[in-house]
Amino acid sequence: MGLGQLSAAPLPRSFFDRPSHEVAPDLLGRVLVHGPVAVRLTEVEAYGGPGEDPAAHTYRGRTPRNAVMFGPPGHLYVYFTYGMHFCANLVCLPEGHGSAVLVRAGEIVAGLDEARTRRTPTGGRGRRVPDRDLARGPARLAVALGLLREHNGLDAIWEGAPAALDPLTGHSGRFGHGPEHATWLTGLPHGSAAVLEGRPADPGTIQSGPRTGVSTAKETPWRFWIDGDPTVSPYRAHVPRRRSSAATSVGETPSS
DNA sequence: ATGCAGATAATCT
DNA sequence: GATTATCTGCATG
Secondary structure (H helix, E strand, C coil), X not given: CCHHHCEEEECCHHHHCCCHHHHHHXXXXXXXXXXXXXXXXXXXXXXXXXXXCXXXXXXCCXXXXXXXXHCCCCEEEEEEECCCEEEXXXXXXXCCCCEEEEEEEEEEEECHHHHHHHCCXXXXXXXXXXXXXXXXXXXXXXXXXXXXXXXXXXXXXXXXXXXXXXXXXXXXXXXXXXXXXXXXXXXXXXXXEEEEEECCCCHHHEEEECCCCCCCCCCCCCEEEXXXXXXXXXXXXXXXXXXXXXXXXXXXXXXX
């Protein structure tokens, strides 16, 4: 796969102005950029709006936490979960709808060194994370891209892009990991995000199935991935966590 | 390769 | 007080 052949032209906001389950498969092969790191998306999940998708954060309506999902399309909804992880979504449909696509996994196509550093445990000593695992899973992907609480609501549409486009190629830069590609994305303002055209996945290679780790709407096949891609995360069904022994109910019999 | 337990806190009931 | 759109390390086949 030639890294330099991915289109760096940004996707317009209208791309996200559709139902999330239609946007999701079209997102495969696209490139999400934040600062120096870019990820080619290989696995995503669609989440619907209030009252229509029991697995969605917006199912019971608008709250302070999910407010961004009700905002305009093309913005990042970044949420905190399990007491330690951030996950990122791209908001779909016009203001007021409350749906989004969770970005679950991908391949690092720029800023590899930075991604490795971010995914290395404190101190830098110890185990080394294989490159294919750098963004293999939604929380890992968020770490690799440097997405945190403060990036919730960040616009991922590169509005000022036309001025930065290469007149010959129509692209805004080149992908690559080496020093010669240090300015691979000329003109993208520091600290901002964008979704680039990349190379859309061949429809024949797209698979779909139930979403990972959800406890409701288990049959809705709104997880989409590129078949056979090594960066796709392993599927895990939802496992109800057993209550800690201190919190077991009064009627419970101690084992053995 | 697969499976389980623990971590850890915001959000919701 | 329970649940969670998860990850990691350590266990076992």
